[in-house]
Amino acid sequence: MADGREEQAAVGREEEESRWSEWMRRANDGDESAYAALLEEIGVVMEQYLRRRFGNSDFVEDCVQESLLSIHRARASYDPKRRFRPWMFTIVRHKAIDLLRRRGTRGAHEAPEAIAEDAASPESEPGAALQAAQLLRTLEPKYRDALVLTKLQGHSLAEAAEQMGVTTMAMKSRVHRAIRQLQQILEGEED
Amino acid sequence: MRSRSDLIRELASELEPAPRLRSVRQLALLWWIGAWLFVVAASLWVAPLRPGVGDQLLHAPRFAAETLFGLLAGALTIGVAFGLGSPGSGSPRRRIGLALGALAVWTGAYLYGLFDPALEPSEMGARPLCFGEVLIYGFATLTAGLLLLRRLAPLARWRAGFVMGAAASAVPALFMQLACMYIPSHILIFHLGPVLGIALLGAAAGPLLLRRI
Numbered sequence: 074m075a076d077g078r079e080e081q082a083a084v085g086r087e088e089e090e091s092r093w094s095e096w097m098r099r100a101n102d103g104d105e106s107a108y109a110a111l112l113e114e115i116g117v118v119m120e121q122y123l124r125r126r127f128g129n130s131d132f133v134e135d136c137v138q139e140s141l142l143s144i145h146r147a148r149a150s151y152d153p154k155r156r157f158r159p160w161m162f163t164i165v166r167h168k169a170i171d172l173l174r175r176r177g178t179r180g181a182h183e184a185p186e187a188i189a190e191d192a193a194s195p196e197s198e199p200g201a202a203l204q205a206a207q208l209l210r211t212l213e214p215k216y217r218d219a220l221v222l223t224k225l226q227g228h229s230l231a232e233a234a235e236q237m238g239v240t241t242m243a244m245k246s247r248v249h250r251a252i253r254q255l256q257q258i259l260e261g262e263e264d
Numbered sequence: 265m266r267s268r269s270d271l272i273r274e275l276a277s278e279l280e281p282a283p284r285l286r287s288v289r290q291l292a293l294l295w296w297i298g299a300w301l302f303v304v305a306a307s308l309w310v311a312p313l314r315p316g317v318g319d320q321l322l323h324a325p326r327f328a329a330e331t332l333f334g335l336l337a338g339a340l341t342i343g344v345a346f347g348l349g350s351p352g353s354g355s356p357r358r359r360i361g362l363a364l365g366a367l368a369v370w371t372g373a374y375l376y377g378l379f380d381p382a383l384e385p386s387e388m389g390a391r392p393l394c395f396g397e398v399l400i401y402g403f404a405t406l407t408a409g410l411l412l413l414r415r416l417a418p419l420a421r422w423r424a425g426f427v428m429g430a431a432a433s434a435v436p437a438l439f440m441q442l443a444c445m446y447i448p449s450h451i452l453i454f455h456l457g458p459v460l461g462i463a464l465l466g467a468a469a470g471p472l473l474l475r476r477i
Binding site: 100101102103105106108109112113116134135137138141142143145146147148149150152154155156158159160161162163164167260261 | 265266268271272273275276277279280281282283285287288349350351352353355356357415416417419420475476477
């Protein structure tokens with residue numbers, strides 16, 4: 074029963090692979106409708122992929138859009154003789170880490186009022202909002218909390234440091250290590 | 265932030281046919297042939313090969329092996345450099361480790377040569393500006409490599425630039441094995457030393473010359 078489902082999923086993925094590869098080939102010849110269809114479909118897949126790893130935060134939509142832009146810029150590098158998924162997901166993983174590194178704290182993506190409201194809500198604990206974030210759960214709690222507080226919830230380093238009872242330097246180091254660990258985990262994923 | 269649908273509509277409307285690219289392998293080969301032709305022509309214009317180098321290649325197996333290994337290490341490195349321009353070709357860290365490892369082993373041959381050289385050390389064939397030649401030819405081939413790599417999509421631009429720099433300068437460094445004097449300490453400092461410099465230059469130039477993807 075389970076084997077049947079797996080086989081169906083594999084067939085589905087192969088059909089998807091073949092469809093995306095064909096659409097990208099046509100897009101590189103200038104076919105706008107094929108390109109739009111491709112971006113719509115892979116946008117949904119990217120969102121699902123990122124939500125499973127990072128949970129439900131505005132970071133995910135930022136990352137999807139940045140990834141779509143990167144795919145647009147990199148489209149000439151896609152070789153139709155090779156599989157589409159590894160090409161696409163390598164770009165998505167790279168953009169996820171790149172965006173985490175570049176993502177500022179307060180002001181970059183949440184207004185102070187939103188952060189204040191967030192802080193007052195029961196879900197403001199770093200762990201509580203991440204039930205769907207499988208990737209983040211693989212991090213040690215101190216690194217995960219540091220990353221979530223600063224890069225996903227938008228607290229400044231100083232605020233996050235105060236909340237966790239460490240110095241700002243220590244907080245910066247934890248965020249840096251969290252991103253490094255995520256990068257290693259993501260680079261090790263297979264498609 | 266704009267909506268995803270708006271973004272997709274915009275990207276589709278500004279779509280232009282993408283230029284047909286040669287494959288990564290073809291680009292790497294094109295660069296490889298061009299770099300060697302340039303380095304050989306430029307070096308020979310400056311001064312001839314070391315006298316007797318043909319005999320040395322034929323009758324000194326360790327020297328021939330050293331040269332061949334250098335050629336293979338350089339070829340592997342340029343393959344990796346261009347491969348970094350194609351996302352999804354495999355783990356970049358592993359491939360870079362392999363390429364730089366091969367270059368390190370090649371360098372190790374000359375470190376070993378400090379105690380047991382492959383040829384009798386001699387100043388025959390000394391070129392007064394070999395260091396400058398490696399730098400200049402390396403810089404030229406690095407520039408050509410980065411301009412070709414620009415047509416692909418290297419994600420980590422400083423890393424791609426670094427590997428391209430190492431590959432680019434390995435060509436003149438290897439040619440000096442045949443053109444300049446054979447003294448391992450001289451080779452390490454004046455032929456292989458610039459490889460690191462050009463690699464670092466590539467790392468700095470990568471983010472400037474390669475497109476942000």
